[in-house]
Amino acid sequence: MSIYLHDIPLPEAQARFRQAIQDAGLWHVLGTELIPLDENSLGRVTAEPIWAKISSPHYHASAMDGFAVRAIITNGALPSKPLTLQIGPEAEYVDTGDPLPHWANAVIPIENVESLDELGDITAEIRKPASIRLRSSVAPWSHVRPLGEDIVATQLVLPAGHILRPVDLGAVAAAGHQEIKVTRKPKVAILPTGTELVPIGSQLKAGDILEYNSLVIAAQIKSMGGDPTRYPITKDDFDLICERVQEAAQDNDLILLNAGSSAGAEDFSAKVVEKLGQLLVHGVAVRPGHPVILGTIDRRPWTEDKTVHPPLSIVPIIGVPGYPVSAALTVDIFLEPLLAYWLGRRTNELQTEMATLTRKIVSPPGDDDYVRVAVGKVGDKLLAAPLSRGAGVITSLVQADGLALIPRGTQGLDAGEQVKVHLYRSKAEIEKTIFCIGSHDLTLDLMSQFLAEQDRRLVSANVGSQGGLIALRRGEAHLAGSHLLNPETGEYNISYIRQYMPNIPVKVIALVRRDQGLMVKRVNPKGIKSLRDLTNPNVQFVNRQRGAGTRVLLDYQLKLMTIAPDRIVGYSQEEYTHLGVAAAIASGRADCGLGIAAAAQALNLEFIPLFQERYDLVIPQQFAEGDLLAPLFGLLAEHRFQEAVSQLPGYDVSVMGTIVLEE
């Protein structure tokens, strides 16, 4: 079954699209409009250079409150030899901004003169003494803003293609304009298609998919300076989609057909484009997002009776993939440069930095591969930690601090290698980021909330307790959350720290004690009570990954109870978080799993407490002493925070802040 679309390299796809738009005479600014100069002009793009109609100031203006004089008559005034000037013929009071009398060429600031009337108070009268006395001379044109100091009539104020900022509006106004010619906003139609789609906020049944791509895309287009229109959902019906596309072609500059861009049974997008115009590209070698369609639609006069007229012009169309991450990246990659061109502005460019990868990335060698990453600075190293690569995982874009590009021609990169990252955040923000890696605990989410109030960003990656210690050894995190039980001694963490990060002085602080137990569906349909019940072949278990503290705890308890892991169905099925385990049970994919009470409560599961364990923070001394982590230590002593944590089910905060080890 050779049914798949053909991926072509990104630059070739872009070139074909551009060529078609050029051939249609549409590769230029779409149009201009004259708008009033007000705060709504903010963010618009100048359509032509703005030249000054008037000078600013348009007269010689006093730059200070003081007395206008001819500079030459002040010559010779000295501290020891004061000079007296008669108000009227020799000096005239001026306020800041007042025009200079035609006979004057300098201003003496009021604080530099003595009034012979010797009035002590600031009143309007003081400005009109009979005479003033000065003890130094003034140079010609001092304290004067000469005509044109800011702007000279006919001078260039702003170039074409400039995105208007607040101060620009002032300069344009100062140059004598009350309207400004800007480029027209490109109109973009967003057509969500799919029988399975339901609007935001719908009650969902299995198979329903919430249609929020059009919302994200509309917001992207808006923030890029375009004018988006979201069309209603069209079901997967070839004729209906054709009709909607033709309708959208009437009064839009670009059409985005969302989903149906793959090659499945109900993926009509490519066929629609073929029927109504020209299919240029179906499939681009870029991940995520490869089932992209690029083409053009013939804009024909629209008639109710469906008479076919010859085309008037063409409208570019992009078939945007259905997965939300693919959709958002497709808009960034294909739409943004086109909108920039149509708006006559520069392309948005993210800042790039080289960063050290914390994990190996495998990448298809033929593709330009965009990997979402969390970015933090640990010591001197800028680190990029890859996030979920699922194209359906929109939260990975929400959490991303940047995109790492693995260019085509490479098969991926190893941990520790340098990768180019396009940053979504400023470096200032990144430098306030606390990188926490290791075992996940719900306390970290609360901590993140509280730290945000103190100008810190806590980013936590879940790689299990052991993974966290290894990351600390590699200098890839500021701290790690760990709950590793030593099966020999019953002690937590210390022996593992000695093993995994020898010779690194650390501080270990107890965070919480928490219940571990079995999560099962309400009301425990399989009657599970202890680990012993996991050997029942009808019980499907879901495990945590190797290295996770919960996994170590399970293995320890199984050994005590002499239960062989291979007797447990599902022992090898691994999840990376407590919530992942809970979700597997809630969905029926498993009957039970070991985890914490809070995760069970989150998904409305029953919780059978079995053990209590300690969860510690492990912090290398080099970070324990810096400014970055200071607010975190403060938090551990804060009543408000302890209170919030103790609200979580199965949590005991009595140990919080206790120093377990300090080296």
Add this chain to the structure above:
Amino acid sequence: MSIYLHDIPLPEAQARFRQAIQDAGLWHVLGTELIPLDENSLGRVTAEPIWAKISSPHYHASAMDGFAVRAIITNGALPSKPLTLQIGPEAEYVDTGDPLPHWANAVIPIENVESLDELGDITAEIRKPASIRLRSSVAPWSHVRPLGEDIVATQLVLPAGHILRPVDLGAVAAAGHQEIKVTRKPKVAILPTGTELVPIGSQLKAGDILEYNSLVIAAQIKSMGGDPTRYPITKDDFDLICERVQEAAQDNDLILLNAGSSAGAEDFSAKVVEKLGQLLVHGVAVRPGHPVILGTIDRRPWTEDKTVHPPLSIVPIIGVPGYPVSAALTVDIFLEPLLAYWLGRRTNELQTEMATLTRKIVSPPGDDDYVRVAVGKVGDKLLAAPLSRGAGVITSLVQADGLALIPRGTQGLDAGEQVKVHLYRSKAEIEKTIFCIGSHDLTLDLMSQFLAEQDRRLVSANVGSQGGLIALRRGEAHLAGSHLLNPETGEYNISYIRQYMPNIPVKVIALVRRDQGLMVKRVNPKGIKSLRDLTNPNVQFVNRQRGAGTRVLLDYQLKLMTIAPDRIVGYSQEEYTHLGVAAAIASGRADCGLGIAAAAQALNLEFIPLFQERYDLVIPQQFAEGDLLAPLFGLLAEHRFQEAVSQLPGYDVSVMGTIVLEE
């Protein structure tokens, strides 16, 4: 006359203001509102953490088009040992996104199976063969998006205080929300006051000042997330201003009183605040912008008959200085942090970099001094070139790439010293900046326009031809414009290059030949015809600064004609640009000056051509060969550009691009 306001240090001023707001119980988020989740939520700030109401996906979904199976029955399938599955009991066709049948736990992508019906085309029918054949087994849960893969119900989706971006809207929708609770936009009243103020677009007479501060401030507030209201201009009348302030206090969270914040005869702001509330600060040790007022206004019930009621609450008020640069910076320094607090978001922070100062800055030791700078990267050095320091020069903010902060306690910095710069532009933009220094020519403005189309930014600083060569020697620019005549040889530039930048290999390219001559008012009221007429004591001359090519030319010609400079009235009055000279003549400040025809035309002056001179570009070889300047060289050969330059009066482009010297 000790009448001035008292400047207090910035942190103290900020602390007093904050304390007063705190005492009034207003130092927290002002309020929240529930808004529909649509593209208008973009940029709003979450008022509380957003937790997931539903999981995404909310069922086990097929991640591919293919066949749902129980993974276990595929065990043993090998390329050499294909396995046949019956559609119906053993396999079921699913599209991407379809729910997995309850009995299945994996999906085999359609491209990995062989249809026994061997149909070659993609039709709906092919999905329903009687049986399929596979040549490899699948692992459980492969090609399945398990329930909660993206979002698990109850999980934290966004923290409080998060500024909504396009992808966030998608995540919030995916988590089951169709509304979102955001913080209320603070309402800010902007009250322009001043009898001399006239609205944008007015016909101006001497002393009129265009009121555009309220426009800039409103745009600043809008871009910070606030809700600005611009009030009409109020003239300088104590009672009228009081009335307007009381009115604004009724339904605003903050009042900005623009101008009148100094201590002049008609500066009522401080007195208004004293009468209607509490004056906290009058004068802050920050430049530009020191006459800032901070205070609070008592909000009282508003009655038509002016009955005075006891205050209900207070409204903070800021007296914003009148000069446009001071006004904009005051808003950035005092308003932005308050709005951030009221909105519950982080303070906007500009990226900072250390840069090398190109010129000495003298700074009052008591003040925090903000100096606008152009920023460019020349070789390995990031350079900060100070722009005009006039508080009235709004174009200096338009041109600024950043603000250099000279902290209180220092008297300034020398050229070559490192200074901390808060950047307005991304480093990517700065790295595409061509730094041109030296003599100004109008061709450079055109060049800047043309280069913008090719992703380059030309920043030019006018320090005269000699200044440019010295800057090149110091490695502070990529190229210099120069028209330095050697009085001995009549040759241009070469001897000066040898003198000022020895041992630096350069490329010198001719740009234009242009007329130099005398500019006079129409219709030459003093009958000036040649340099000889400058010795007339009734003729007021305006000169260019020492080092400027035009100045060298003048001195050369004066020497040839044996005219002593001290016989010329105004010889020592210097301007830094051709347009500056023209403006001096247009305004009547001088009768004539030497310059180029285009400058005369710009200000509608008469031009008396005297000489023709060559204007060259001097480029060190190390920059002549890089990518950065390549588009500039391309331009010199471009007909469209040559055509545009030749439209300038007095310009001859026949030499353009000729290599004068290449080492």
